[in-house]
Amino acid sequence: DAMVIQNPRYQVTQFGKPVTLSCSQTLNHNVMYWYQQKSSQAPKLLFHYYDKDFNNEADTPDNFQSRRPNTSFCFLDIRSPGLGDTAMYLCATSRGRDNQPQHFGDGTRLSIL
Amino acid sequence: DAKTTQPPSMDCAEGRAANLPCNHSTISGNEYVYWYRQIHSQGPQYIIHGLKNNETNEMASLIITEDRKSSTLILPHATLRDTAVYYCIVALWGNQFYFGTGTSLTVIP
Numbered sequence: 001d002a003m004v005i006q007n008p009r010y011q012v013t014q015f016g017k018p019v020t021l022s023c024s025q026t027l028n029h030n031v032m033y034w035y036q037q038k039s040s041q042a043p044k045l046l047f048h049y050y051d052k053d054f055n056n057e058a059d060t061p062d063n064f065q066s067r068r069p070n071t072s073f074c075f076l077d078i079r080s081p082g083l084g085d086t087a088m089y090l091c092a093t094s095r096g097r098d099n100q101p102q103h104f105g106d107g108t109r110l111s112i113l
Numbered sequence: 114d115a116k117t118t119q120p121p122s123m124d125c126a127e128g129r130a131a132n133l134p135c136n137h138s139t140i141s142g143n144e145y146v147y148w149y150r151q152i153h154s155q156g157p158q159y160i161i162h163g164l165k166n167n168e169t170n171e172m173a174s175l176i177i178t179e180d181r182k183s184s185t186l187i188l189p190h191a192t193l194r195d196t197a198v199y200y201c202i203v204a205l206w207g208n209q210f211y212f213g214t215g216t217s218l219t220v221i222p
Contacts, residue, residue: 004156033209042115042200042212043157055209090156092210099145099164099206104156 003027004105006091012111013081021076021108023091029103031096032074034066037088037107049074050096081112115213116140116203122217125195131188133216135201138182144205146177148186150197151215157200160186191220 005024013019023032031050035043047056049068063085065077078085088109092102118136125131137146145164149157161168161175163184168175174187188195200215 042214043210045209045211048209092156099162101147101149101159101162102210103159104149106154106156109154 004091004093004103006089006105006108008108009106010109010111012113015083015112016080019078019081019110021078021089021110023074023076023105024072025091025093025103026072027093027103028071029093029095030071031094032068033092033094033102034074034076035090035092037090039087043090046076078110081110083112086110086112115211116144117201117213119199119201119213119216121214122219124219124221125188125191127193127220127222128190131186131191131195131218131220133186133188133199133201133218134183135185136183137201137203140181140203144203146175146181146184147202147204147210148173148175149200149202150195150218151200152197160199191218193220193222196220 003026007022033048034046037043045057046060063079067075088107090107092104094102116139145162147162148160151157161173163175177184196219198215198217200212202210204210
């Protein structure tokens, strides 16, 4: 049974049109992460939430925002997507207080046209 | 930034053991070594992790050198379904992951 669920699996949007990707988890984990993975590259961490505390990576563009309204859900908002934002976006969770691994969803493949 | 170095690609014959190396010479004393794999169009799948001791589970074995500067993931009997990109990640427990470039493993019939 899927424990980290990302919707939709595929999303197509227009250049400059805001888009929101969603992630939900049934693990009750404290930490939720968002990664960007471009074609033939490794996943790159964008930001993460530890409970309600937001932690942005230094090189994450301002165009990318996130919301975590409760433990189970986390959203990735791209305010004005550019062609370079075409990528797979991965959500992951972890307990955050021990060495147990992160659990990943299957991602949302976003295409900007 | 990623703290690991892996060969970009490897081949392995089906049924043989696949040994995937990883260098992490700057690992600190309290950082763990995690291994994940990613099959095309799916999210990374957890395989195994360890701190100092060798570890084994139903999927693989992890061998960490005594100085902890390198490790090897062993898939004991590779199958075609093991074809994937394998990532070695060094991280503090409960902390964020910075992926390296990974090793693309191809299992050959």
